Amino acid sequence: MKILTYKTRQVKAQEHSSFYWLINDLSVFIERSLKHIFKNKDQLLGLTVQPIMFMMLFRYVFGGAINTGGTTYVNFLVAGILIQSVAFGALTTSLSVATDLQRGIIERFKSLPTVSWGVLMGHVSADLVRNILQSVIMIGVGMLVGFRPTASVTDWFAIAGLILLFTFAISWVAAIMGLVAKTIEAVQWLGFFIIFPFTFASAAFAPTDSMPYALRLFAENQPVTHIIEAVRALMIGTPVGNHIVLSIIWFTGITIIAIPIASYLFRQYSGR
Amino acid sequence: MDQSNSTIKVRGLTKSFKDLKVLTGIELEVKRGTVLALLGPNGAGKTTTIRILSTLLRPDGGDAFIDGHSVVKEPDKVRASIGLTGQYAAVDEYLTGRENLEMMGRLYHLSRADAKIRGEELLEQFDLEKAATRTVKTYSGGMRRRLDLAASLIATPPVLFLDEPTTGLDPRSRLAMWGIIEQLVEADVTILLTTQQLEEADMLADRIAVLDHGRIIVEGTSDELKAKVGKERLELTIRKDNYEKAIQLLGGEVVQKDPQRHLVSIATSGTVHEIKRVLEKMEAATIEVESMSVHKPTLDDVFLQFTGHGAEANQNTEELTNA
Structure with a gap:
């Protein structure tokens, strides 16, 4: 072991306004989480291979048996599978939060003169980037297997905006799930029980009018269906109804509620 | 501000988790540039004490002053002057050693340039230069702990908390860790460390405080304690x-x-x-x-002498605290 030069190079923390440090700390945490996307092989695989497999599964295995009326199944499918992948993708935030808790790294961040809840913001931001990448890949693959969108440039911007809003809201919910579950195993169960019903009991893979009454009532009125129908309408020109407005209300509302809950749980956490 | 020459002052600290009293009035003082070892079995309250002193946990009663700042009233000022190394290497698995240190430096609010320079210094001093560009996932246990300690030193904090710094390390890594701690003391860092081993406390500490059931049962230099134990x-x-x-x-x-x-x-x-x-x-x-x-004389002898029971007796308490 070499000799420590602790005193010879005395470094000092800089003096800046607290707003400056807020931006500094958030950007450090965001940078950290973005690095995880490319360094964590599981994440990279989940980002690319899994959605493509789902696309193939529904397009070629189940698709032929599902009646989507006037539109082709692949045109119907892309909006649904996009939103479903984004929702499951948000579980990465839950997993990252739970991993950070388990490894004690959140405790360490909390002992620093830092805006430590920024660690959540970092994971959520990485989700945004990851989901944009994933959505672009999925739309590309969709086009290879027959997806023919009719959206204008403005429509695509609206689609991007809706997906970002949805990701942002769901990622904060996912952050709460990570803080509540605390372990990777518990996240997997919790995620399955919450994300699964909302994405499958929806208009993602089949039109809701073929569903039994009670299920249909749920599927037609839950927020995930609204966002799917809104994106679908913008992509292929199906009737848009009030889906866009309802999506914005739902997911803005969820964000407004989820952020304070997440930060409360984060502040309350005091170690294992 | 608290005007005394003790860098760490602990006054009447109490803490309960639900019905379980974990700390029942801790009093401690650590002078600048010295090491105090908090010695005790699992569940005695060592980690809880460290968590309160490093502002992770609020005490129910009492207060502690780190470098003159109250952990209850000025947690941000306390955080700027402490380094914390826990029982588990709390470093980022997916980042490289170098990236971990730079990230910590920036979170301690060093300039980018300072964080870089300090990072390189520490990588060299902790023998991690060759592993600097590898992700921490590939590190051995000893390397992780060294990186963990290096991370808490990046901003040269005057006070360091080490929670069981050598638990789970092989003998060679343990000796290396002891060497580092000795050098830090020479550099005038004030250290509070916890340990379960009397030998370790003996090696490193100027003073030893023995903790049992949430209170300090005896405090003194190693020689004073030994004289009492026999x-x-x-x-x-x-x-x-x-x-x-x-x-x-x-x-x-x-x-x-x-x-x-x-x-x-x-x-x-x-x-x-x-x-x-x-x-x-x-x-x-x-x-x-x-x-x-x-x-x-072993930790068991100390316990037998002062509490009338062996060091194993607190096992149940520990399970409760971790629940």
């Missing part, structure tokens, strides 16, 4: 039919006897001369000594 003991196993004769011969020197296993213990300074004297005495009386060993 000296080293020479344990002799005597051939069965010589046992009574040996007891008679040693007389007042005997501190403990176990007739069933024909063992006898006597207080000793532990020097070769002492041991030779005792063995020669036995030899002269034709008493056959089957085996002998020298025992240093």
